[in-house]
Amino acid sequence: MAKEEYPLKKVCIICAKGAIEDVYAALVMANGAVMEGIETKMFFTFFGLDAITKKTMKSLKTATVGNPALRMPGGLPFPTLLGILPGVEAGVSAMMKSGMAKIDIPPVDEFLEMITAGGGEIYACKLAMDMFKLKKEDLWDGVSGVLTVGEFYERAGGPQSQIIFV
């Protein structure tokens, strides 16, 4: 293994989207950082707030319309017109979730617990909270706080520190 001269010490991961695959991309990156002993902070904003809102975190969906990478089981392209039918989005989302469960990727709430158990911190964006009329009580209990952008940047500094935007 090549030795990094300046190994990563801190990552701040911003999640601004609420689709399953976007939220999981952010969670996997964050949990992976925690597992490596890297200081980790997550900042959820706009539709990303769905992932840490009690009411929505267990029912995230993947888009079946306007998602050109979506395939049918077997690999054929997924027809966009099929995606508009009632229940299709829920079905595809359920398949995504079962596929992830098979490779030991936990549901969102458990994933967040894994991240905080290892010392990772979870924050919500104040501006998006105001926009969606959400209160701190609406959020998952493990959320450390609601921050303005400025407060987020105050926590994002230091050498060997990176910000990742999903």
Next chain:
Amino acid sequence: MAQKTYAGVTVDVNEEGYLLNPSQWTKEIAVEIAKEENLELTDQHFKVLDFIREKHAKGETLTIRSVGNSGITDIKGFYQLFPGAPMKKAAKIAGIPKPASCV
């Protein structure tokens, strides 16, 4: 191939110090590797090490989550037992290869 001597036994290791042959592992070796990681092993540590050695012997993928569901410790406890990078640290001390898992 690199070699290292722990507790009077010479073992084969890779360039990162992971044992190449888990069958060369003994508890005495574990104690010595742990010392290099500034860890004093307790019974609880050994329970975790036994669990992950067993998982590895069965060819199962090791994840933090599986250790958390082992009944030995929860994930928080695992991070406390092996501070920093628990999965990598525990694998090294348990004499198994570096885990190739993203979760």
